[in-house]
Amino acid sequence: MIYVDAMHGKLARILRVFGVSCVYLTSDLTDNQIVKLLKDNDVLITSDFELSKRVKNVIYLDSKDLKTNLEKIVNSGIKLDIQNPYCYLCNVKLERIGNKYRCPSCNRFYWRGKQWGNLKKYLPSQLQEFSNT
Ligand SMILES: [Zn+2]
Numbered sequence: 001m002i003y004v005d006a007m008h009g010k011l012a013r014i015l016r017v018f019g020v021s022c023v024y025l026t027s028d029l030t031d032n033q034i035v036k037l038l039k040d041n042d043v044l045i046t047s048d049f050e051l052s053k054r055v056k057n058v059i060y061l062d063s064k065d066l067k068t069n070l071e072k073i074v075n076s077g078i079k080l081d082i083q084n085p086y087c088y089l090c091n092v093k094l095e096r097i098g099n100k101y102r103c104p105s106c107n108r109f110y111w112r113g114k115q116w117g118n119l120k121k122y123l124p125s126q127l128q129e130f131s132n133t
Helices: 006-017 031-037 066-075 114-122 125-130
Strands: 002-004 022-024 043-046 058-060 095-097 100-102 109-111
Touching: 002 006, 006 022, 006 043, 006 066, 006 114, 066 114
Parallel strands: 002 022, 002 043, 043 058
Antiparallel strands: 095 100, 100 109
């Protein structure tokens, strides 16, 4: 599982829409609790340098720029799967219905309209070829 620290809520939501299931860590967790929570194969995405030193699989982000951070995440080996998005609120895989997507958990509908237009500017350059789909 991929964990995203409390500083990166928007990044976590975008990752989900781009097909990466991830857990958003709330700010009430201490570093010790986060270190304990992580299993061997888990990956932590964080901007907390001290915390990043204590975790085996970590993607350390030193930028505040979303696109830069997404590129770093992709370059670190996390695969975006934009044809299979997750609900940005529930982290549940969306069901495709025609050219829309529905979250089976919260019943929210997604479609590749304005919402997608606002998001695709964050797509890493490696994936720009998908930006017109
Ligand atoms: Zn949902």
